[in-house]
Amino acid sequence: MRGLRKSYGDVVALQNLDLDIASGSVVGLIGRNGAGKTTATRCIAGLLRPDAGEVQIAASATPGTSPISIATQEIELYPGLNVATNLTFFGRISGVPDPERMLTEVAAELEIEPLLTKLPKEMSIGQQRQVHVAAALMATPRLLLLDEPTAALDVAARAAVLAAVERRRTAGVGVLFSSHQLRDIEAVCDSVVLIHEGEVIAAGRVEDLITEYGGARIEVTVDGKVQVIDGEDIPAAIAQVTAGGGRVEAVNVIKPSLEAVFLTLTGMRGSDVEGI
Incomplete structure (x- = not known):
């Protein structure tokens, strides 16, 4: 991201934001409520059009991979479909060659096998969050965007999500991990970008900061x-x-x-x- 700017009327959400995410790295994005974290994430994903600046994502040379995958802050699941059908659908539209196999792998990875036959309304908010993150993991992207992926999760579910992020890093995926859970940021991120009122006020390796x-x-x-x-x-x-x-x-x-x-x-x- 270079020089990204986004306003909502008179409210400036992002001001000349620069951000780099390398393959095989996890970048933590932190800031107070309203600092611009979600706006930045949605601009990267193409869900929002910035007023100025640019976003560039390197193309993937690997067949069957998507350039980008996102788990938004808002939980987005089809209410009339059970978990297995939701995840298989998201895998298909992401171009996954074998979505049924990927479903088996992701369900085991996030420990959600008991939820596969349930509808979203039959699950707790934490369980819905697990499935929502699983939908993003059904793809094999160059860049994975996670906005509050551990919100409302219990200890075991949180550990499973953080382990999944670590595996994506090892596989060479670039990850943007936006969260208010600072312990999660410390646990999984190589570097951190702190934004305040739409501007970067600090950035660097966690230990250096x-x-x-x-x-x-x-x-x-x-x-x-x-x-x-x-x-x-x-x-x-x-x-x-x-x-x-x-x-x-x-x-x-x-x-x-x-x-x-x-x-x-x-x-x-x-x-x-x-x-x-």
Whole structure:
């Protein structure tokens, strides 16, 4: 992506966004709600037309492969078809040579065999999410776009999805993994792009960003006001912020992590993380 810009009326969703995804790499896309993550993903997929800029995806030289596959943030399944028929259909329209075989492989990979005869309405939201991601995995693309692929998943389902992403990386697929689940980003992504109000404010390898921006810090709430102290020494932090008096109401320790990077660069407090 080069110089991508997209507006909705007077609201600018993306501003001159540049992004590279190499074959065999997983790039994490993170940001607050409304930062432009979903808009960027949909522009790459051709579901939205950007106002300016360009998106280029290398063509595949392998027969039976698609240039792109996407699992959108919104769950999209045909309500009148059971899971097996949904997945077989998505495999066929993706040009998979043997969709029935691919169905067997993907169902085993994501551990959804017990769901194959069910209709979407007969499943939980988490189960629907698993099948929705499975539909994207029915193709063999050059580029796989995953927008919140682990949202509402239980521990086992989440682990299965992350393992599937790792296998696609090993097979040489480029993956864009957009998520609010920062632990998932840390677990599976080679690099991260953090966007804020439609612009990239940080990008690089996960470990490099943590080293540069993700140092430990302590948030101490005194008389309703949050004060941030760098480091991990809780008694020293409390002594520092209460030197002039005041009652300590809460203490929150942020360990070195991608979460700390996010909080530092977006100006959020640890208590705000669940709202991103």
